[in-house]
Amino acid sequence: MKQYMAAQGDVWDYLSWKLYKDEGFTHVLLEANPALRHIVQFEVPTMINVPDKPQSRAPSTANLPPWKKV
Numbered sequence: 001m002k003q004y005m006a007a008q009g010d011v012w013d014y015l016s017w018k019l020y021k022d023e024g025f026t027h028v029l030l031e032a033n034p035a036l037r038h039i040v041q042f043e044v045p046t047m048i049n050v051p052d053k054p055q056s057r058a059p060s061t062a063n064l065p066p067w068k069k070v
């Protein structure tokens with residue numbers, strides 16, 4: 001897994017666009033950085049984990065309860 005230094009002022013959807021060329025992969029970055037999920041806008045430079053780009057934009061349904069799986 002790669003790492004990237006998020007800059008002051010960065011937000012998750014911008015990082016998704018910058019790293020994957022698609023803001024639809026924001027959930028991938030959030031899942032890879034659970035300790036940073038509370039951050040809306042980075043106030044200081046912060047190292048984040050960047051997994052490889054998945055094939056699909058859809059988040060995984062593996063951890064969803066049965067009634068939420070479609």
